[in-house]
Amino acid sequence: MTTEPAARTRPPVLDDDAAPAVAAALGAKFAPSAIERDRDRRLPGPELDLLSASGLLGITVPAEFGGRPVSARTLASVFLSLARGDASIAQIPQSHMTFLDALRRQGSTEQQRRFFAEALAGRRFANAQSERGTPSIAVDRTTVTSRPDGTSSLNGTKYYSTGALFAHWLVVRGILADTGDQNRKVLAYIPANAPGVLVEDDWDGLGQRTTASGTVTLTDVVVPADSLVPYSALFDDATTYGARAQLLHAAIDAGIARAAVDTARDVVVVARPPVDADVATADRDPLLLQQFGEVEIGVRGAEALVREAGDAIDVAERELTPDSAAAASIATATAKVASARAALDATTALFDAGGTRSAAASLRLDRLWRDARTHTLHDPVRWKTQHVGRYALTGAHPPRHGLI
Structure with a gap:
């Protein structure tokens, strides 16, 4: 599991003009070794560090927080190029971009300042959303329980957590335990190496074999109040x-x-x-x-x-x-x-x-x-x-x- 900044120097801040060329070059670099990674199921640690250093992980950060946000059209072109090189690698930043978007829409100014800076520094956000054994994928059993000290306790198990093995941050979807209401979900932005977090390398898909999509088990993980972002409100x-x-x-x-x-x-x-x-x-x-x-x-x-x-x-x-x-x-x-x-x-x-x-x-x-x-x-x-x-x-x- 990656816990330190992926890049020694600050990645460049890319815009609509620069991002497609950077993505095309990275995709071309990833392509020749994609067969080997798939054959040996070698997870793409070095390749993800190149992705972090490229600046592509910050291309949706709003200007007021230091970014030069690209259009959705450019963002799509970036992913076309990355997937042309190696679709497993391309799938990992999909979650990263999605949860930065959630932050843009629902995060407080202070949360945005904090986590957008992480993205601009090349740190990776991974998802922990899907669960097994529920009536539908819309149902979560992972709970966020208030504690007397103002923090919350996070408990549950998530599957298919794309990129979790190489994440600096995990974004966990859960329900507020005091209500149990599936319509009052939140996202918890937690360090991937936080106490109580276990990420397993157990993805056994026949394809997309190197997406680092392990199972995430959360046991009494302490979540500060300023690390919770409303989720259900995204769809109101x-x-x-x-x-x-x-x-x-x-x-x-x-x-x-x-x-x-x-x-x-x-x-x-x-x-x-x-x-x-x-x-x-x-x-x-x-x-x-x-x-x-x-x-x-x-x-x-x-x-x-x-x-x-x-x-x-x-x-x-x-x-x-x-x-x-x-x-x-x-x-x-x-x-x-x-x-x-x-x-x-x-x-x-x-x-x-x-x-x-x-x-x-x-x-x-x-x-x-x-x-x-x-x-x-x-x-x-x-x-x-x-x-x-x-x-x-x-x-x-x-x-x-x-x-x-």
Whole structure:
């Protein structure tokens, strides 16, 4: 577990012009060793330190706290590039950005000053939200109990805590024990090495194998009053909070799809064409070219829809109304459906590009499919399609809930 600042020198403060280039360079640097990390399940400690030192972890910090906040469109582009390099690494800062957004919306000035400074220094925030065995993922059993000294005690167990093994801060969602009301949830921002915190390296997913998504057990963790931020209130009114979080998931899927096309370009060079094609090389097979024409169209469409969703969020945040928030949510849902389809289609077609030898375990071409299959399960796109259709035909706004 990382407990010290990730960077020895203060990371640069990036803006809309600088952030995409930095992300593209990092993604390109992560890509060559992604297969090795997946094969050996080597968690990306050194790579995350590079991410911390890059300045990308501070690109949403408001100007009044020292940042140069980038647009949602730029943020999406950053995650497209990171996921193109290694989707497991890209998924780790998704939670980081989401909980900085919660802080921006619900934190006190002093909380914002404190935690935004941490982000600008390259320190990482990880989520501790999901639980098992509850009636739905909207139900939490983790409790925040008031203590006589003004602090609170935090108890519970969280699963799929992405990035927790390398976090400096954990953001834990829980209910106020004095009410037990699922509609009065809070976020506790606690040091990852606080007494009573246990982070286990027990994630066994078939894909996204190096997201450091361990189980977090919290036993009588003392939480100062100034480390609690309201959560349920995020969804009382029209907001872009959920759309921003979902936008990054869509960008990760689209990045996986693009990585599959990149890889197909390499494997087709050494593949043998089928006899029926009557061509010298596999990259001249007309049916394969047709197939990858369709794949490329799907990937380009997903990338464009991700950026379009970023634009819709930016528009909504300039003049937030129930209608503009709904438009942003629908644009993001559309991008999420398109990117999930593109990721699954492209990573499946990758095997066709390489032919029979694609099945060789040593090539690990299944890594991208496993990443896509795992990450696209995060939230069911079949419901997003329903919301889009209802909006298209009736103008009905999508539901607001705290599932991100």
